[in-house]
Amino acid sequence: MKKSKIAVCLSVAALMGTLLTPALSLAAVRQQNMPVQAQVNVNCNFTSTPTMNFASYDPADVNAAAPLAGSIGVDVRCTRGAIVTIGIDAGLHAGTVVGSTRAMQLGATTNRLGYDFYQDAAFLTPWTNAAPGLYSHTAINNASATVTIHGRVPGGQDVPAGTYDDTVIVTVTY
Numbered sequence: 001m002k003k004s005k006i007a008v009c010l011s012v013a014a015l016m017g018t019l020l021t022p023a024l025s026l027a028a029v030r031q032q033n034m035p036v037q038a039q040v041n042v043n044c045n046f047t048s049t050p051t052m053n054f055a056s057y058d059p060a061d062v063n064a065a066a067p068l069a070g071s072i073g074v075d076v077r078c079t080r081g082a083i084v085t086i087g088i089d090a091g092l093h094a095g096t097v098v099g100s101t102r103a104m105q106l107g108a109t110t111n112r113l114g115y116d117f118y119q120d121a122a123f124l125t126p127w128t129n130a131a132p133g134l135y136s137h138t139a140i141n142n143a144s145a146t147v148t149i150h151g152r153v154p155g156g157q158d159v160p161a162g163t164y165d166d167t168v169i170v171t172v173t174y
Contacts, residue, residue: 044078044139044174046086054153057113068153069123073146074170078139084174085136086147087129088117091166099154101126104164113157113164118150129171 054070057063078084093103093112100114117127119135126133127149137147 040079042079042082042174044076044082044084044172046074046076046170046172048072048074048149048170052149052151054115054151057153057157057159059157059159063153063155063157066155068155070151070153071121072149072151074149075144075146076137076139076172077142077144078137078174080139080141082139082174083136084139084172085134087134087171087173088127088149089129089169089171091168093166097157101128102166102168104166106160106162106164111159111162111164113153113159115151115153115166117168118152121148121150123150123152129169 052070052072054068057068062068074086076084076086091102093105094101095103097103097112097114101116103112103114105112116123119125119127119133127135135147137145139145
């Protein structure tokens with residue numbers, strides 16, 4: 001008799017458990033699409049080395065006729081696929097030296113040394129801050145890309161010794 005009471009108690013407990021547990025076969029299921037999105041904006045960052053340094057210009061010897069060349073790299077990092085234009089303005093002393101777009105000045109004097117920027121090492125395509133002198137760049141990925149600015153100081157400029165300076169603004173439009 002003891003076994004039958006235990007069996008009955010176990011049967012009742014099992015029945016109660018079944019009644020209290022929701023039946024899986026009776027569960028309702030609904031599905032709905034949930035849109036997911038993110039906006040990726042075009043963005044660019046750029047840096048240049050501190051100074052376009054043309055080194056030593058020698059108007060009495062080497063540069064009496066030959067130009068002095070220099071170059072500087074501008075690192076541009078943009079969102080992949082960004083179409084970028086890079087412009088360089090004419091600087092603080094624009095058009096003050098015949099035959100040059102830009103000029104460096106010797107301190108507070110009126111002595112100026114003309115120079116220009118180019119998009120190519122052959123010095124054929126001038127670099128300005130307006131079309132057609134804007135440089136065009138398309139980012140193939142978001143890695144940094146170096147864009148080289150080629151500069152040239154024409155030979156034959158009769159200027160006194162000293163350090164000549166100018167400041168230009170580089171504009172990246174995307």
